[in-house]
Amino acid sequence: MSTNDGFTLTDNKSGKKVDLPRMIGTVGPDLADIRTLYGSMDIFTYDPGFTSTGSCKSAITYIDGDQGILLHRGYPIEQLAEKSDFLETAYLILYGELPNPEQNKAFRKNVTYHSMLQDQMNYFYRGFRRDAHPMAVICGVVGAMAAFYHDSTNVNDPASREVASFRLIAKMPTIVAWAYKYSQGQPFIYPNNKMSYAENFLHMMFATPCEEYVPSPVLVKAMDRLLILHADHEQNASTSTVRLAGSSGANPFACIAAGIASLWGPAHGSANEAVLQQLREIGSVDRIPEIIARAKDKDDPFRLMGFGHRVYKNYDPRAKIMGQACKEVLKELGKEDEPLLKLAMELERIALSDDYFVSRKLFPNVDFYSGIILQAMGIPTSAFTCLFALARTVGWIAQWNEMHEDKDQKIGRPRQLYVGAPQRDYTPLDKR
Numbered sequence: 001m002s003t004n005d006g007f008t009l010t011d012n013k014s015g016k017k018v019d020l021p022r023m024i025g026t027v028g029p030d031l032a033d034i035r036t037l038y039g040s041m042d043i044f045t046y047d048p049g050f051t052s053t054g055s056c057k058s059a060i061t062y063i064d065g066d067q068g069i070l071l072h073r074g075y076p077i078e079q080l081a082e083k084s085d086f087l088e089t090a091y092l093i094l095y096g097e098l099p100n101p102e103q104n105k106a107f108r109k110n111v112t113y114h115s116m117l118q119d120q121m122n123y124f125y126r127g128f129r130r131d132a133h134p135m136a137v138i139c140g141v142v143g144a145m146a147a148f149y150h151d152s153t154n155v156n157d158p159a160s161r162e163v164a165s166f167r168l169i170a171k172m173p174t175i176v177a178w179a180y181k182y183s184q185g186q187p188f189i190y191p192n193n194k195m196s197y198a199e200n201f202l203h204m205m206f207a208t209p210c211e212e213y214v215p216s217p218v219l220v221k222a223m224d225r226l227l228i229l230h231a232d233h234e235q236n237a238s239t240s241t242v243r244l245a246g247s248s249g250a251n252p253f254a255c256i257a258a259g260i261a262s263l264w265g266p267a268h269g270s271a272n273e274a275v276l277q278q279l280r281e282i283g284s285v286d287r288i289p290e291i292i293a294r295a296k297d298k299d300d301p302f303r304l305m306g307f308g309h310r311v312y313k314n315y316d317p318r319a320k321i322m323g324q325a326c327k328e329v330l331k332e333l334g335k336e337d338e339p340l341l342k343l344a345m346e347l348e349r350i351a352l353s354d355d356y357f358v359s360r361k362l363f364p365n366v367d368f369y370s371g372i373i374l375q376a377m378g379i380p381t382s383a384f385t386c387l388f389a390l391a392r393t394v395g396w397i398a399q400w401n402e403m404h405e406d407k408d409q410k411i412g413r414p415r416q417l418y419v420g421a422p423q424r425d426y427t428p429l430d431k432r
Contacts, residue, residue, distance in 0.1 A: 005022050006019055006020050006021040006022040006032070006033070007019070007020040007022065007032050008020070009037070009041070011041055011043070014041075016040070016041050018036065018037060018040040018041050020032045020033055020034055020036070020037070021033040023054075025057075026059075026062075027062060027064075028062060028064070031054045038415075044415045044417075046417055050240070050414075055235060055240065055243070055412075056235070056243065056402075056403065056406065056408075056409065057406060057408065058234070058235070058399065058402060059073070059096065059402070060072065060073065060093060060232060060234075060395070060398050060399060060402060061073075061093075061232045061233060061234045061395070062074075062234070063233070063234050063311050063312075065309070065311040065312045065313050065314065066313050066314060067314055068312055068314030068315050068316065068317050068363075069317065070233075070317050070318065072089065072092060072093055072231070072232060073092050073093065073096055073097070075092065075098075076317075077228075077229065077317050077318060077321070078317060078320075078321065080092075080228055081225050081228050081229060081321045082321075084098075084228065085196070085197075085198075085224050085228075086197055086198060086224045086227040086228050086231070086391075087107065087108055087111060087196075087197050088104060089228050089231055089394075090107075090111075090169060090231065090394040091103065091104065091107050093231055093232055093394055093395060093398045094165065094394065094397065094398050094401070110166045110170075111166060111169055111170045111197070112170070112193050113170075113193065114166045114167050114169075114170035114171065115170040115171060115173065115174055115191035115193070115200070116171075116174065116190065116191055117171055117174055117175070117178070118148040118149070120148065121141065121144070121148060122188065124140075124141060124144055125137070125141070125178060125179075125182050125188075126182075128140070128182065130182065130183060130185060131183070132183070133382060134176070134179040134180060134183060134382055134383050134386045135260065135263075135264045135385050135386060135389070137179040137182065137183075138172075138175050138176055138179050138260060138386055138389060139257050139260045139261050139264070140257075141175050141179070142168075142172075142175065142253055142256050142257045142260060143253060143254055143257035144253075145167070145168075145171075145253040146251045146253040146254055149164070149167055149253070151163075152164040152167060152252070153251035153252065153253070155246070155249055155250075155251065155252065155404060156404075161252065161401055161404065164251075164252040164253070164397075165252070165397045165401065168252065168253070168256055168393055168397055169393060169394055169397065172389070172390045172393045173191070173197065173200060173201035173204065173390060174190075174191055174204060176201070176383070176386045176387070176389070176390050177189065177201060177204035177205045178204070179383070179386060180205055180379075180380070180383050180386075181204075181205075183382070186208060187208065187209055188204075189203065189204045189205075189207045189208070189209075190204075191204065196220065196224075197224070197227075198220050198221075198223040198224040198227060199215055199220045201223065201390070202215040202219065202220065202223060202377075203215065205378075205379070206378065216332055218328055218329065218332035219329060219332065219333075219377060221328075222325045222328060222329045222373060222377075223377070225321065225322075225325050226322070226325070226370060226373065226374075226387070226391065227387075227390065227391040228391075229318040229321060229322060229366060229370075229391075230366070230387075230388055230391035230392055231391050231392065231394045231395050232392070232394065232395025232398065232399070233392075233395065234311075236268070237262050237263075237265070237267075237268050238259040238260075238262040238263040238268060238269070238392065238396070239259065239392075239395060239396060239399050240262075241258050241259050241261070241262035242255045242256065242258060242259040242396045242399060242400050243399055243400065243403050243412070244258075244412040245258040245259075246400045246403050246404070247403065247409060247410065247411045247412040248411050248412075249411075252397070252400060255396070255400055256393060256396055256397070256400075259389075259392070259396045260389050263385060263388060263389055263392065264385060269385040269388045269389070270384070270385050271305065271306070271365075271367040272306075272366075272367035272368075272370045272371035272374070272384050272388075273371060273381045273384045273385065274305045274306075274367075275305045275306040275367050275368055275371050276340070276371035276372065276375060276381060276384075277305075277381070278304075278305045278306075279340050279343055279344060279347075279371075279372075280340070282343060282347075283343075284343070285342065285343055285346050288343075288346060288347055288350055289350075291304065291347070292304075292350060292351065292354065295356075296354075296356050304351070304362075305367075306344075306364055306365060306367050306368035307351060307357065307362040307363065307364055307365065307368070308360075308361070308362040308363070308365065309363075309365045312363070312365065313361040314361065314363060315363040315364065316363060316364065316365040316366050318365075318366035319363070319364045319365055319366050319368055319369065322366055322368070322369040322370050322373070323348075323364075323368075323369045325369075325373060326341060326369040326370075326372050326373050326376075327341070329373050329376050329377065330372075330376055333376055335376055338372070338376065340372050340375075341372055344368065344369065344372060348364050348368070351364075352364075370384075371384060374387065
């Protein structure tokens, strides 16, 4: 909120001064309100990647990277991962409070009974090549939902937005599971309304018409926890993409498809796949000293995957939870001796005892263990980012809804520092 205790900016070239109000949030650093800067002084700010720019007000997620804190609506991620489940956390992220028993029951019913896809969408999948990347498939399918569910595309109607929210949260497990089934040449498995959200997803992934799949409670809990840990993460690249697309008034399905496209980038959503690949390449605990030395060599472009984070300058709170879940899953599957887990744990131990990593605050992030869990469950690496999209859909929708309720929001229109040619006159072809 704005206060009179603000900032005075002086242009040393022209001598002009402008007062910028101070904006104070619930927690976190204050902001300078620069909305009048261009009109008052005819200058813009320059901030590649928007790393020092607050693009919106939000009450959904708070991150303190220095302290390693992640809160959803004020609740620590550690408490939600231990005591809540994904749909309860989804309700919290969407509506701002934990549901009472009646709200909880109604929300679960709304999600459960929207999980089937419109039957014609079966044929939509068949338009893709069998070897298409699953992220390409889910991006296309989600974008196409606007053609099948056009009755919930009125972004100015809160009721229409809520129906679209239910549909996206409910159908994403089906969309992701079917993308996997299609890539395997297997029949689609339809949702089962008697199963929980995470259980139903695993069932659609691994059951076949000729063989039932009953996931163990440990695997269901691990999947549920993984979804919670990825549900929202403030104004990251894909969330900002959803908000930017939504600022134009685009329909919800197009906006979420845009978020999926952004998440697909290797610098954003594919990090756990990269961690797993690097662990395989390292291969042995004996090679860790060599790898550590390469990571510390400023002349070597090698980068140790799974360490460090754009925001967290402390231990990623999600990584601690994921590490414990990894051990539980491998024990349940009888894979306690999984070489990749032993390798990851030893790599983490050595890195955290090395002043090079500690002084640079290069701590393990959430991707460090998540790939091992997903691989142990039988999920192929090509589908890892799809799982991320499935979980993050809740956060994207909540952010998209919040944007539509914010009277300060306008269509996104970043400015630029032009470095091209100045105005010049056209030269006829025969004079060039």
